[in-house]
Amino acid sequence: MTDLDFIFSRRSIRRFTDEKVSENHVKLLLEAAMAAPTAMNMRPWHFVVIDDPGKLADLHRILPFGKMQTPLAISVCGNLGSAKKLVTERFWVQDCSAATENLLLAANALGLGAVWCGVHPINRLESAISSSLNLPSHVIPLNVVFIGHPAEKKPPRTQYDPAKISHNLFEVRWESSVDQD
Amino acid sequence: MTDLDFIFSRRSIRRFTDEKVSENHVKLLLEAAMAAPTAMNMRPWHFVVIDDPGKLADLHRILPFGKMQTPLAISVCGNLGSAKKLVTERFWVQDCSAATENLLLAANALGLGAVWCGVHPINRLESAISSSLNLPSHVIPLNVVFIGHPAEKKPPRTQYDPAKISHNLFEVRWESSVDQD
Numbered sequence: 344m345t346d347l348d349f350i351f352s353r354r355s356i357r358r359f360t361d362e363k364v365s366e367n368h369v370k371l372l373l374e375a376a377m378a379a380p381t382a383m384n385m386r387p388w389h390f391v392v393i394d395d396p397g398k399l400a401d402l403h404r405i406l407p408f409g410k411m412q413t414p415l416a417i418s419v420c421g422n423l424g425s426a427k428k429l430v431t432e433r434f435w436v437q438d439c440s441a442a443t444e445n446l447l448l449a450a451n452a453l454g455l456g457a458v459w460c461g462v463h464p465i466n467r468l469e470s471a472i473s474s475s476l477n478l479p480s481h482v483i484p485l486n487v488v489f490i491g492h493p494a495e496k497k498p499p500r501t502q503y504d505p506a507k508i509s510h511n512l513f514e515v516r517w518e519s520s521v522d523q524d
Numbered sequence: 525m526t527d528l529d530f531i532f533s534r535r536s537i538r539r540f541t542d543e544k545v546s547e548n549h550v551k552l553l554l555e556a557a558m559a560a561p562t563a564m565n566m567r568p569w570h571f572v573v574i575d576d577p578g579k580l581a582d583l584h585r586i587l588p589f590g591k592m593q594t595p596l597a598i599s600v601c602g603n604l605g606s607a608k609k610l611v612t613e614r615f616w617v618q619d620c621s622a623a624t625e626n627l628l629l630a631a632n633a634l635g636l637g638a639v640w641c642g643v644h645p646i647n648r649l650e651s652a653i654s655s656s657l658n659l660p661s662h663v664i665p666l667n668v669v670f671i672g673h674p675a676e677k678k679p680p681r682t683q684y685d686p687a688k689i690s691h692n693l694f695e696v697r698w699e700s701s702v703d704q705d
Contacts, residue, residue, distance in 0.1 A: 347552060347555070347556050347633055349633070350559050378681065378682045389688050391689075438621075441625040444621070449528050449531060476693060501555040508572075509571070510572075512657060513572065513658045517571075
């Protein structure tokens with residue numbers, strides 16, 4: 344056993360109770376998200392906390408795989424209005440994805456459930472979400488994370504696959520070239 | 525205090541001891557990375573474990589911000605050779621970034637230090653790394669993560685900024701619209 348259960352126990356949760364997510368928990372989720380590393384520490388992100396029933400209904404209507412009934416959603420967006428535009432434009436997707444993974448792991452650690460629904464780079468989803476949340480053109484929705492109290496349980500897991508690991512050169516498999524116990 | 529210290533205590537570490545990273549730890553890092561969520565569960569990733577001194581020297585030569593002296597690096601790559609090419613091409617950067625954040629958090633939890641050095645989408649870095657690691661054209665290096673035993677300590681932190689949070693509509697600030705304790 345290791346101390347990495349905080350990672351292995353995070354699963355995509357798609358069934359939820361009606362219980363609301365406390366404001367304290369929302370703040371912790373956002374603190375965790377903003378603790379992620381970013382290229383040149385530019386932090387090119389913006390978060391939209393969505394708990395208005397009409398806005399949640401908009402998300403359900405817009406997102407083909409985002410019909411989850413939750414009291415809360417957070418849209419993680421890229422903010423391209425920063426000073427170092429060249430860095431931000433190149434790396435905002437990576438930076439905001441790392442922040443999203445932090446948010447998902449934090450939700451799991453707090454006993455909440457969450458699921459990441461992709462938006463960018465699908466133009467019609469970006470436009471519809473931007474319109475619902477009134478985003479300016481320099482703020483691009485990367486995803487919508489639906490969050491609530493879980494009504495399903497899934498076992499921890501890795502998806503470790505030795506075929507996806509090379510050692511120094513692509514054609515050398517890692518597990519065949521080192522001693523594993 | 526909360527249980528989220530596994531997130532707040534992760535910092536970018538750039539000074540390292542000479543101590544090697546055990547193979548058991550390398551495997552745990554890869555298990556953690558592959559536990560990340562991916563679009564349609566496509567897992568469009570490939571990992572190159574780099575511990576050959578000549579290859580590490582290549583990385584130092586190629587990467588303008590990647591001069592860290594470590595016994596180990598892992599390059600997280602996108603594998604675009606999958607069946608559902610349309611999904612993978614759209615989402616591999618997000619998927620592999622989430623996997624990278626898992627890897628960084630796992631390193632921290634194991635007492636290791638790590639730093640993420642960006643490669644994609646900078647073409648000249650992609651080409652040089654691909655050449656050194658002999659990557660086929662459908663495998664694209666997203667980054668190089670340098671990993672070792674830390675020779676510096678940094679305090680936990682969030683970079684929480686209420687100016688980066690909206691509430692249902694972009695122009696409504698979250699903290700001004702809810703009660704915070």
